[in-house]
Amino acid sequence: MTRRRPIRPLAAALTLALIAPGVAFGQTAKERELEARIAQLEAQVQALLQGQQQTQATVEQTQASVAATQTQLDEVRVAQGAPGDGKPRIQSAPILTGGNPGSVFSYGGFIKLDAMTTDTSDGAIAEGSAGRLFYVPATIPVVANGAEPDTDPYTDFHAAFSRFWLAADWTSEGGDKFRGFIEADMFGGGSANLGNEVATNTHGVTLRHAYVTWNKWLAGQTWSNFQDVAALPEAVDFVGVTEGTTFVRQAQVRYTSGPFSIALENPLTTVSSVDTAARNSAGGSNLMPDVTARWVGKGDWGHFSVAGLLRQLKSGDESTSGAAVSLSGRFNLGDSDDIRWMANYGSGIGRYLAFGLGADAVLDANGELHSQTGAGGFVAWRHAFTPQLRSNLMYSVAEFDNDRGLAGWGPGSWAAIERAQSFHANLIYSPFPKLDIGAEVSWGERALEDDRKGDLKRIHTTVKYSF
Structure with a gap:
């Protein structure tokens, strides 16, 4: 164990x-x-x-x-x-399908009804004439024998000055600014085949402006650089102060730097014959473009502008030169009043003044071409009673120096236009934004070298909606 x-x-x-x-x-x-x-x-x-x-x-x-x-x-x-x-949509893609990326499209214009009653001392203005649509001093009748016919007043209604415009703006990555602009109205006249006052009152589309701008450059059709649009008063009529204002739209190339601008513009010479005082005929044989220059000063007080014009005047093989100056501006007199004015003078100014009331040049009996001196201007006072109600008082005048010393001056020459003038007074009310209702009374007179005169009295009303 x-x-x-x-x-x-x-x-x-x-x-x-x-x-x-x-x-x-x-x-x-x-x-x-x-x-x-x-x-x-x-x-x-x-x-x-x-x-x-x-x-x-x-x-x-x-x-x-x-x-x-x-x-x-x-x-x-x-x-x-x-x-x-x-609401249903009709646009599902960018409007400017062919434009540069980032382009901005804009559209605007106005609808304008004009209704006027006219009384002319020496017979009615011809039916279909521009003078039946707005104030054109050259269309005021003056009878040949001095006997004033018994003419009753007559009334015209139209919407021909309604207009629209389109613009495309684009700025490049480098900061270059471009704009394409086109504007048209319906002042193209009627057509016997498509319509007239009998039935459809058809009017053709008229090109007013068509241009492109690139920074300081402009190329295309627009107001002449010789014209100061900013000085024009507010009129019920298409222009109102027709005699005293420069008024031309035409093709040009313009350069603008600050207050200064210079342009080369379409040349055209209007010519009358001294022995017959025939209505101005246009000569299209010009070689050199019209040269215009402008300077504008601006401030809280308003603006002041001075412009110059140099021209070659040509008819057939004959040619001469012309030069003119235009001063204009607007002076603000407080918040409710301003004065707008223009003064023009020079030789060969006829086509640029008062819708071509006088000729640029005169062809004497020897076939020699002479530039014609003309002068014109206007003054207008604008007063605003309230933000919706304002009034304008205007006076306008143009005169031409018909040289009686030219060879061939004779009895037929006494029918040349010596002077035209007019007074206008209006009242314009805007009950809603962009809606204007206006009435204007006008008196105009056209005088010839032989002291014969014809006058016009008109009551003009309008309804205009801008958009």
């Missing part, structure tokens, strides 16, 4: 020695299994993170695309009307 006891501790030690390495080996396998599991989870987490990043990038790209599309849709909706108003 005593010999067996030492065996038990030895067996226990041997057993423990045999089991211990197994236990150690078992823990190492478990750890490896866990490490493998952790690595697998880490790979899965990394894959999920990469997928999330890709998904986020896709989401951001999609959001940017949606925002750009929404912006384009908003632009179209703004151009067509307020979004969500339930």
Whole structure:
């Protein structure tokens, strides 16, 4: 019994020695299994993170695309009307499909009804004449024998001076500014085949302006650089102060730098014959363009402008020169009043003054061409009674020096126009923004060299809506 006891501790030690390495080996396998599991989870987490990043990038790209599309849709909706108003759309793409990206399109104009009653001393103005639509002093009748016919007043209605314009503006990345502009009205005359006052009162579309500007340059048709449009008074008539204002629209190339501008403009000479005082005929044989220059000073007080004109006058093989100057401006007299004025003088000024009331040049009996001197001007006072109600008083005059010393001056020459003048007074009311209702009374007179005169009295009303 005593010999067996030492065996038990030895067996226990041997057993423990045999089991211990197994236990150690078992823990190492478990750890490896866990490490493998952790690595697998880490790979899965990394894959999920990469997928999330890709998904986020896709989401951001999609959001940017949606925002750009929404912006384009908003632009179209703004151009067509307020979004969500339930109205059908006729425009689903940019208006300027052929324009530079980022171009801005604009449209405007007005609708104008003119109604007038006219009384002329020496017979009615010819039906279909421009003088039946607005005040043209050259159309005032003056009878040949001095006997004044008994003519009743006559009334005319028309909407021929309604107009519209379109413009496209664009600025390049370098800051260059461009504009294309075109404007038309309905003062193109009627057509015997398409309509007249008997039935449809059809009028043709007339080009007023068509030009492009690039920074300081202008090319195309617009107001002559010799004309100060900003000095014109507010008239119910198309112009009102016709005799005293320069008024020409024509093709030109113009350069403007600050207050100064210079232009080369379309040349055309109007010529009358001294022995017959025939109505002016146009000579289209000019070689040199008309040269105009203008300077404008502006301030809170208003503006002042001085312009010059140099011309070649030509008819057939005969030619001479002409030069003229124009001073004009507007003086503000407080918040409710201003004075607008113009004074013009020079040789060869005829085509530029009073719708060509006088000729640029005269052809004498020897076939020699002489420039004709003319002068004209106007003054107008504007007073605003209220922000909606204002009035204008205007006086306008033009005179021409018909040289009686020219060869061939004779009895037929006494019919040449010596002078024209007119007075106008109006009242214009704007009950709503952009809506004008006006009435104007006018008196005009045309006088010839032989002292014969014809006058015009007119009541002119209008309704005009601008947009």
